[in-house]
Amino acid sequence: MTFLQQLINGIHVGSIYALIALGYTMVYGIIKLINFAHGDIIMMGAYITFVSLIMFNVPIWMAVIIAILICLISGILIERIAYKPLRNAPRISARITAIGVSLFIENLFFKIFGGNPRPFPVLIDPTPISLGSLQISMVTIVTIVVSILLMIALDLFVKKTKTGKAMRAVSEDHGAAQLMGINVNTTISITFAIGSMLAAVGGILYSTAYPQIDPFMGMMPGLKAFVAAVLGGIGIIPGAMLGGFIMGIAESFTKGYISSQLADAVVFGILILVLSLKPSGIFGKNVKEKV
Amino acid sequence: MSRMDKKLKSYSINIGAILVIYILLTLLMKFGIINSYYEVIVISIGINIIMATSLNLATGYLGQLALGHAGFMAVGAYVSAICTSHMNLPDTLQLIVSILVGGIVAGLFGILVGIPALRLKGDYLAIITLAFGEIIRVIILNLNITGGARGLKGIPLLTSFNSVYWITIIIVAIIYTLIHSRHGRAIISIREDEIAAESVGIPTTYYKNFAFSLAAFFAGIGGGLYAHYYTVLDPGSFDFMRSIEILIIVVLGGMGSLTGSIVAAIVLTILPQLLMDFADWRMLIYSIILVIMMLFRPEGLFGKKEFSLITLLKGKQHAFNPTPNSHGRSE
Numbered sequence: 001m002t003f004l005q006q007l008i009n010g011i012h013v014g015s016i017y018a019l020i021a022l023g024y025t026m027v028y029g030i031i032k033l034i035n036f037a038h039g040d041i042i043m044m045g046a047y048i049t050f051v052s053l054i055m056f057n058v059p060i061w062m063a064v065i066i067a068i069l070i071c072l073i074s075g076i077l078i079e080r081i082a083y084k085p086l087r088n089a090p091r092i093s094a095r096i097t098a099i100g101v102s103l104f105i106e107n108l109f110f111k112i113f114g115g116n117p118r119p120f121p122v123l124i125d126p127t128p129i130s131l132g133s134l135q136i137s138m139v140t141i142v143t144i145v146v147s148i149l150l151m152i153a154l155d156l157f158v159k160k161t162k163t164g165k166a167m168r169a170v171s172e173d174h175g176a177a178q179l180m181g182i183n184v185n186t187t188i189s190i191t192f193a194i195g196s197m198l199a200a201v202g203g204i205l206y207s208t209a210y211p212q213i214d215p216f217m218g219m220m221p222g223l224k225a226f227v228a229a230v231l232g233g234i235g236i237i238p239g240a241m242l243g244g245f246i247m248g249i250a251e252s253f254t255k256g257y258i259s260s261q262l263a264d265a266v267v268f269g270i271l272i273l274v275l276s277l278k279p280s281g282i283f284g285k286n287v288k289e290k291v
Numbered sequence: 292m293s294r295m296d297k298k299l300k301s302y303s304i305n306i307g308a309i310l311v312i313y314i315l316l317t318l319l320m321k322f323g324i325i326n327s328y329y330e331v332i333v334i335s336i337g338i339n340i341i342m343a344t345s346l347n348l349a350t351g352y353l354g355q356l357a358l359g360h361a362g363f364m365a366v367g368a369y370v371s372a373i374c375t376s377h378m379n380l381p382d383t384l385q386l387i388v389s390i391l392v393g394g395i396v397a398g399l400f401g402i403l404v405g406i407p408a409l410r411l412k413g414d415y416l417a418i419i420t421l422a423f424g425e426i427i428r429v430i431i432l433n434l435n436i437t438g439g440a441r442g443l444k445g446i447p448l449l450t451s452f453n454s455v456y457w458i459t460i461i462i463v464a465i466i467y468t469l470i471h472s473r474h475g476r477a478i479i480s481i482r483e484d485e486i487a488a489e490s491v492g493i494p495t496t497y498y499k500n501f502a503f504s505l506a507a508f509f510a511g512i513g514g515g516l517y518a519h520y521y522t523v524l525d526p527g528s529f530d531f532m533r534s535i536e537i538l539i540i541v542v543l544g545g546m547g548s549l550t551g552s553i554v555a556a557i558v559l560t561i562l563p564q565l566l567m568d569f570a571d572w573r574m575l576i577y578s579i580i581l582v583i584m585m586l587f588r589p590e591g592l593f594g595k596k597e598f599s600l601i602t603l604l605k606g607k608q609h610a611f612n613p614t615p616n617s618h619g620r621s622e
Contacts, residue, residue: 034414085586093589095356095417096542100581103535107575219531223422230418261433268426275407275415 004134006256007249012140012209014248015147019202020225021232021240022154023195029171029235030191031087036098037078039222040105041196045071045203046120046213047109053121060123068200074105075196076189084185109215120211123204143205150198151241157194158237167191171235220264224251227271233281242282301601308600309460320452330452334520336560337455338513341462343540343552345509348466350538351546352475353502354482355409356417359424360510360537365529366400366427367393367511368518369437372446375519386449390458390515397511400427401504409499412485416503424534431526442525443518450520458516462509467549469505478502482547532574539577542584545591550598555591 020042027035045067052063082101086094124142128135158164169177170187178184206221207213228247232239247270254266274281316333319325325333342360349357371393375385404423408415431437438444469475477498480488489495518524540559544551563573584591 034418082582082586089585089589090354091414092350092354092356092546093585095414096538097582097585099356099358099417099535099538100578100585103574103578104582107578111572111575220425223418223425226418227422230415259433261429264429265426268422271419271422272404272407275411275419279407279411279415 006252010249010252012143014245015144016202016205017225017228017247018241018244019147019198021228021244023199024226025229025240026191026195033094036102039218040102041071041199042203043218045200046207049204068197071196071200072193075192079192106215117212117214120207120213123208139208224267227267231274233284236283239281239283334455336557337459338517339556339560340459340553341513342537343556344463344466344549345506346537347541347552349503349506352478357420358417358534359420361529361533362424362427363397363507363510364514367397367514368524370396371515372518382449390512393515394508394511398504398508401507405500405503410496428526444523446518446522448522450516545593548593551593
């Protein structure tokens with residue numbers, strides 16, 4: 001029975017990781033850059049929800065929408081200001097910029113809100129529903145349902161809409177996409193907007209699950225989500241979803257059966273294993289590099 | 292003048308300069324002009340130079356972003372401290388043995404982390420080193436031998452100004468000669484164009500691992516010196532921010548410039564001490580510097596150039612010499 005309980009917990013955090021991993025994988029697919037600031041969008045989402053709820057007393061649904069909108073705009077701004085000028089620069093410059101942006105957001109929030117962790121308000125009634133000896137909280141159900149709905153929506157968006165088609169085209173070949181009349185800059189902005197939106201939702205759900213927020217909270221989930229994206233095959237959307245769930249379940253079982261402190265080390269182990277055995281990830285194809 | 296003579300002359304000028312600085316600093320310490328407070332800064336500068344030049348080897352010359360340099364420093368610090376506590380040799384010998392053991396273990400960790408990430412192209416090293424830096428702290432916190440969250444106390448004070456000064460000189464000299472050797476050119480060629488390097492027969496995976504684990508080895512030595520100077524280790528002092536502080540020294544000084552790293556290490560160690568307000572805003576300013584430098588001057592303040600005493604003494608306009616790059620300066 002504890003096995004089932006751990007599995008449900010794993011799917012709970014896993015669905016959050018999957019949401020965050022989607023942003024990483026989409027951005028990586030389209031501009032081949034690890035957006036280190038993605039983890040901090042998680043933190044921003046949580047903080048903005050916190051501020052609008054506590055300081056401005058807005059209703060929950062509005063706080064969530066405000067958080068999503070601000071994160072979405074920040075995502076676009078980050079790309080426009082920091083990444084776009086470096087699109088043709090050496091890769092290492094773009095990577096260092098990404099780290100710089102991430103640090104900037106963290107320390108900006110540190111300056112504004114201080115470093116002390118703050119309790120995140122209760123958004124969803126935490127009393128668990130008992131199914132036999134199984135305890136499922138409403139938080140878990142809402143998280144899993146919201147995540148899966150968002151993933152289905154994203155999948156439909158990428159596969160069925162014109163913009164989605166443009167995104168796939170740009171991620172395959174910037175130049176060719178441009179020749180076909182696709183506005184590459186807009187498409188990249190849209191990708192960042194969607195990724196940041198998902199990260200904002202992920203951040204809110206994460207803070208509901210672990211109700212304590214601090215300016216550096218985005219780093220660990222961001223790292224885990226990135227590993228999830230690599231595990232599923234970086235740049236591949238279904239891969240990020242599957243990777244997220246695997247990461248969540250692996251973490252939950254480590255916490256339950258081995259040691260809760262080693263759960264973070266398991267992430268590292270998985271990353272090393274994936275990179276050693278199948279670096280292209282579960283769904284990845286082995287692409288030969290052409291000169 | 293023949294080439295041999297020229298080389299001999301330049302070596303003697305540099306060695307002379309090193310000795311003059313050494314004697315000057317020793318005298319200043321003897322007469323108390325550099326008091327114990329300033330001595331801490333001088334020693335931190337030395338350790339930061341070791342950390343920055345070694346990171347420069349991985350990030351500047353090899354062109355791989357490594358974000359866990361503090362993790363290797365932590366490995367070196369803890370291993371050497373534990374090594375000292377289990378041995379009983381004369382002080383100087385003990386320090387050398389301990390920091391070497393610390394460095395070797397850090398280097399082994401470098402190989403362990405590097406092999407999976409460096410055989411691939413792309414951003415994997417950045418993320419794997421970032422993860423390593425975070426995880427190693429968790430592991431140190433949970434081990435008994437490292438003292439856990441309480442930290443490791445009572446490490447004998449073995450590091451002195453002398454040892455830091457000479458070890459820093461030796462490490463910088465090793466990196467300098469490595470970069471100007473055949474192996475160094477191989478490393479730089481990987482930065483310039485990995486595919487081209489591979490196609491002319493350079494074993495890229497080997498050289499990537501070699502440079503990266505050597506950087507980790509030197510970082511471990513830096514950590515060992517740190518441990519035997521501060522005599523107390525706390526896992527919190529080797530966090531991600533420390534890795535970033537080292538990275539910013541490299542970026543500011545110029546990726547691919549050893550003298551740039553040295554100057555930046557001196558400036559960025561002294562600056563927070565001088566300006567208390569600056570210390571408060573340090574990380575925010577550092578992050579802005581990182582972005583602005585990459586957007587407007589990605590080559591850093593010194594670029595890929597080295598400051599050279601010889602050209603300065605000759606009165607040439609350019610005291611800055613470009614380091615050899617893949618375009619091949621064959622002299």
